[in-house]
Amino acid sequence: MTLDIPATLIAPVRRDLHSGWSLTAASGPAPQTFALPDAVPAAVPGCVHTDLLAAGLIPDPYLDDNEALLAWIGLVDWTYATSFEWVPDAHERHDLVFDGLDTVATVRLNGQVVLESANQHRSFRVDVRALLVEGANTLEVAFRSPIRYANAQSLELGARPRPYPLPYEAIRKSASNFGWDWGIATYTSGIWRPVRLESWSVARIAEARFAAAPTSAGGRVDIDIDIERADAATTPLTVVASLGGSSVSAQVVGDTASVAVEAADVERWWPVGHGDQPLYEASVSLRSDDGVRDETTRRVGFRTVEWNTTPDAEGTPFTLVVNGRPIFVKGVNWIPDDALPVRVDRARYERRLRQAVAANLNLVRVWGGGIYESEDFYELCDELGLLTWQDFLFACAAYPEEEPLRSEIEAEARQQIPRLAVHPSLVLLTGNNENLWGFEDWGWKTSLDGKTWGAYYYHELFPNLVAELAPHVPYSPGSPFSPGGEHPNAEPHGTMHLWEQWNRLDYPTYRDQRPRFVAEFGWQGPPAWSTLVRSVSDAPLTPESPGMIVHQKAMEGNVKLTHGLLPHFRMPADMESWHWAMQLNQANAVRFALEHFRSWAPHTMGAVVWQLNDCWPVTSWAAIDGDERLKPLWHALKIAFAPRVVSVQPRGEGLAAVLSNDTADEWSGMLSVRRLTFDGAALASVDVPFAVEAWGAVTIALDAAVTTPSDAAAEVLVVDAGERGFWFYAEPRDSALAAASLSFQTTPVEGGTEVRVSAATLVRDLSLLVDKVDPAAYTEQGLVTLLPGEAATFLVRHPAEASAEEFTSERVVRTANDLVAR
Structure with a gap:
C-alpha cells in the first residue's frame, strides 16, 4: 500500500547538512604549544587543516619546514559534530548521505553508530529514519588517525613493496596524501565532500548509467536504471527518458529498467583542436501513477572512441581514434591541484584547465596516486574538449587483494565507473600507475614472497566491472602496458614511461627511443620566483639552503638538476641565475623530447608529459606551479604542441x-x-x-x-x-653565443603592458619573468628565439599598476645567452 503523500512531497527532498559543525581533537599527540581549544568551528565540506588554519591555530603548512612541524595532525583522532532540527513529514525514507569521508570514520546519529567507513574514494548512504527525532538531532563523525590506521592494516594484511615509508597501499586514501617526490605529506582528515539528509517515498533512482553514441540519423542515449524502493512495496513504476524534443518510456521490472532515446538534431563532439564540443541534456525520470518520484539529468556528447592496438610490423600501436580520426595525443599528467583538495573549487579547476588548453594540450591523465576529481573537473573537460584518461587509484605499490580492501575497492569502482563514463571527454580507464612494471622490474617478486599484489584488480575485477557498467569506455590494465603480453614497459608495444633520462642519462638520449605512446616522462625545475620566495624564507636563499631542500622532494633531486644542466650550460654563481637556468633546462629538455616524439608520428601517436600542475610550492616536474603561475615549461608545451x-x-x-x-x-x-x-x-x-x-x-x-x-x-x-x-x-x-643585445619599447594596453623586444644579436629562449615585478603578472609568450634584427612582442597581463621599465629590467628579461656568455 502506498502512503497518500501530498504532490509537493512526491520528489525527494535533499537538505544539506553543512552548518554548525565543530572540530575537536579526540586523542593523540596534539602538542601543547598549539594550545588547541576544546572545539574549533569547522567548515563542511572541509578538512582538519583548513579548519585549524581558519582559526589561526597552525601556520601555513606550505611555508618553510612547517610540514614537519604539523606532522602530528595525522597522528590525532579528530571528531566533527553538529546538530540540526528535523520535523517529520510524510516521506517514508530518510537517508543520511556522505559524498566523501576522509577517511576512517565512525558516524553517530543521536548517539547511535550508523556507519563505519574506511574509504576516501566512495560515497555512503544510510537509512536513518528509525533514529531521527522531532526537534534537535546530533550528528557526530569521529575520524581515526590515518597514519595509525594504515600502519595497523599493514600489520594485518602484510607488508607490501612501495617507494615511500608509510603503507598507503593498506588504506583507501589518496596515496600522495602521505607524501610523494613532488608532494607534501598532509595526512588529512575531514568531511571532504557534501553531506545531506535525503527524504523520499516509494522509490528513487539509485543509479542511472548513461551511454551516448552517434547514429546515422543523429544520436542515441542508452540508459540503464537501478531502482531502490522504500520498502517491499510493489507500486507500478515507469521511467521516462528525454533527449532534446524526444522522449520514450519503459516499465520498471523488478528494480531495474532500460530505455533508449534518440534525437536527430545533434552534432558530433570533438577533442579540442579537432572540432566543436556540443553537449546535450539527457534526463530520466522515475514515475508512479501520482507523479515524478525522482529524476536525473546528465550532459552528454556524441562521439565514438577506440584505441587501435592492432599489431603491425613494428610492434603494437596505441593510437587514439575519435569519430574515426586518429588523434595525436598532446597530454599532461594531472595530480591533485592542492595537497588540501577541499580548497579546489570549480573556478580553480577552470583556471587550470584553460591554462592547459592555452598550451595546446588535448588530454589530461588523472594519475592513480591522487583522487577521483569532482564533477566540476570532468564537466569542464567536456566543455573545453580536453580528453580525460582516468587511472583507478593505485600507484607505484603492491596492493593487497584481501578483505577489507577487496570489497572496498569493488564498491568504489562500482560508484566511480558510471559517474565518469557519462562524460564524452573520458577516453580511457586504466587499472593502475606503474604497478605492472613494478612487479616485473622492481624486485617485488622476491619481497612479496607469494603475497597478493593487485593483479586481480587490474586483470579481472576492473575489466569485468567496466564491461558490466560502461562497455563503451576503453580499458587498459595499467600504465605502462603492452597489449600483446610483452614486458609492460616495452618500447615497441603500447604505452611507455621514460624516466632514465631524468634519473640517470641526459635529455638528448630521448632520441634513442621510438615508443608507440609515451604516457610519462619529464624534467624538474623550480617554481616561479615569486612562488619560491613566498614559500621559502631562507636568508641567504641558495639551491641547498634548508628551506629549498624541504621544498625538493625528489631523491637526489638537486644532484640530478646539476647533472642535467652541466652538459648544456655552465653553473651560474648567483641564486636568481641558478633559478632561471634550472627552469630553462627543464623547458628545453621537455621541448626536445616532444619535438622528437611528434616527429615520429604516426609510429608514435602521443606524449603525456609529467606533469601539468603542482599541489604546493615545490621544485618539481610541473609546468604550472603550486601558486598557479606558468613556468617556462608551460611555454615549451605550447610551442611543441602547436597546431x-x-x-x-x-x-x-x-x-x-x-x-x-x-x-x-x-x-x-x-x-x-x-x-x-x-x-x-x-x-x-x-x-x-x-x-x-x-x-x-x-x-x-x-x-x-x-x-x-x-x-x-x-x-x-x-x-x-x-x-x-x-x-x-x-x-x-x-657555442659562440654572445651576450644578448636587446632594446625595448613598452606600450600600456587594457589590462597590462605590451613589451616589444628587438634583438641586435642572436638571442635564444628570450623570456620575461614578470612575476618578479608583480606576483599576479603573467605573459603567455616565452622561449622566443630571435635572429639579429628581429623583434618579438610580449603581452604582459598585470592587475596592478607597474612601471613599464620594471618589465625590461635584467632580473626580468632572461635569455639562454645569459647562461653562456662569459
Whole structure:
C-alpha cells in the first residue's frame, strides 16, 4: 500500500547538512604549544587543516619546514559534530548521505553508530529514519588517525613493496596524501565532500548509467536504471527518458529498467583542436501513477572512441581514434591541484584547465596516486574538449587483494565507473600507475614472497566491472602496458614511461627511443620566483639552503638538476641565475623530447608529459606551479604542441625537416632552409616546396651541402615554413653565443603592458619573468628565439599598476645567452 503523500512531497527532498559543525581533537599527540581549544568551528565540506588554519591555530603548512612541524595532525583522532532540527513529514525514507569521508570514520546519529567507513574514494548512504527525532538531532563523525590506521592494516594484511615509508597501499586514501617526490605529506582528515539528509517515498533512482553514441540519423542515449524502493512495496513504476524534443518510456521490472532515446538534431563532439564540443541534456525520470518520484539529468556528447592496438610490423600501436580520426595525443599528467583538495573549487579547476588548453594540450591523465576529481573537473573537460584518461587509484605499490580492501575497492569502482563514463571527454580507464612494471622490474617478486599484489584488480575485477557498467569506455590494465603480453614497459608495444633520462642519462638520449605512446616522462625545475620566495624564507636563499631542500622532494633531486644542466650550460654563481637556468633546462629538455616524439608520428601517436600542475610550492616536474603561475615549461608545451610545428631532426647520416600539421586544412608552400652565422650572415640556403595534408606530417631530407657547418660553434640552421625550427650544432655552453643585445619599447594596453623586444644579436629562449615585478603578472609568450634584427612582442597581463621599465629590467628579461656568455 502506498502512503497518500501530498504532490509537493512526491520528489525527494535533499537538505544539506553543512552548518554548525565543530572540530575537536579526540586523542593523540596534539602538542601543547598549539594550545588547541576544546572545539574549533569547522567548515563542511572541509578538512582538519583548513579548519585549524581558519582559526589561526597552525601556520601555513606550505611555508618553510612547517610540514614537519604539523606532522602530528595525522597522528590525532579528530571528531566533527553538529546538530540540526528535523520535523517529520510524510516521506517514508530518510537517508543520511556522505559524498566523501576522509577517511576512517565512525558516524553517530543521536548517539547511535550508523556507519563505519574506511574509504576516501566512495560515497555512503544510510537509512536513518528509525533514529531521527522531532526537534534537535546530533550528528557526530569521529575520524581515526590515518597514519595509525594504515600502519595497523599493514600489520594485518602484510607488508607490501612501495617507494615511500608509510603503507598507503593498506588504506583507501589518496596515496600522495602521505607524501610523494613532488608532494607534501598532509595526512588529512575531514568531511571532504557534501553531506545531506535525503527524504523520499516509494522509490528513487539509485543509479542511472548513461551511454551516448552517434547514429546515422543523429544520436542515441542508452540508459540503464537501478531502482531502490522504500520498502517491499510493489507500486507500478515507469521511467521516462528525454533527449532534446524526444522522449520514450519503459516499465520498471523488478528494480531495474532500460530505455533508449534518440534525437536527430545533434552534432558530433570533438577533442579540442579537432572540432566543436556540443553537449546535450539527457534526463530520466522515475514515475508512479501520482507523479515524478525522482529524476536525473546528465550532459552528454556524441562521439565514438577506440584505441587501435592492432599489431603491425613494428610492434603494437596505441593510437587514439575519435569519430574515426586518429588523434595525436598532446597530454599532461594531472595530480591533485592542492595537497588540501577541499580548497579546489570549480573556478580553480577552470583556471587550470584553460591554462592547459592555452598550451595546446588535448588530454589530461588523472594519475592513480591522487583522487577521483569532482564533477566540476570532468564537466569542464567536456566543455573545453580536453580528453580525460582516468587511472583507478593505485600507484607505484603492491596492493593487497584481501578483505577489507577487496570489497572496498569493488564498491568504489562500482560508484566511480558510471559517474565518469557519462562524460564524452573520458577516453580511457586504466587499472593502475606503474604497478605492472613494478612487479616485473622492481624486485617485488622476491619481497612479496607469494603475497597478493593487485593483479586481480587490474586483470579481472576492473575489466569485468567496466564491461558490466560502461562497455563503451576503453580499458587498459595499467600504465605502462603492452597489449600483446610483452614486458609492460616495452618500447615497441603500447604505452611507455621514460624516466632514465631524468634519473640517470641526459635529455638528448630521448632520441634513442621510438615508443608507440609515451604516457610519462619529464624534467624538474623550480617554481616561479615569486612562488619560491613566498614559500621559502631562507636568508641567504641558495639551491641547498634548508628551506629549498624541504621544498625538493625528489631523491637526489638537486644532484640530478646539476647533472642535467652541466652538459648544456655552465653553473651560474648567483641564486636568481641558478633559478632561471634550472627552469630553462627543464623547458628545453621537455621541448626536445616532444619535438622528437611528434616527429615520429604516426609510429608514435602521443606524449603525456609529467606533469601539468603542482599541489604546493615545490621544485618539481610541473609546468604550472603550486601558486598557479606558468613556468617556462608551460611555454615549451605550447610551442611543441602547436597546431603546426617545424622541427629539425637527425635522420640517418643527415638532417631532415619534419612538418607536423594538426589542423583540418592542407599546409603547403615553400620551405626555406638557411644556414647562418650567429651574427646573421647567410652561408647556404635552399627553398623546397612542401605539402602536408590535414592531420598529417611530412619529413623532408635536407641537402647536406646546406646543412653541413664549417664552424659548428657559431652557426645555426633555420628552417621556415611560416613556422620555424632551429638546429644548433653545438650545446650552448660550447657555442659562440654572445651576450644578448636587446632594446625595448613598452606600450600600456587594457589590462597590462605590451613589451616589444628587438634583438641586435642572436638571442635564444628570450623570456620575461614578470612575476618578479608583480606576483599576479603573467605573459603567455616565452622561449622566443630571435635572429639579429628581429623583434618579438610580449603581452604582459598585470592587475596592478607597474612601471613599464620594471618589465625590461635584467632580473626580468632572461635569455639562454645569459647562461653562456662569459
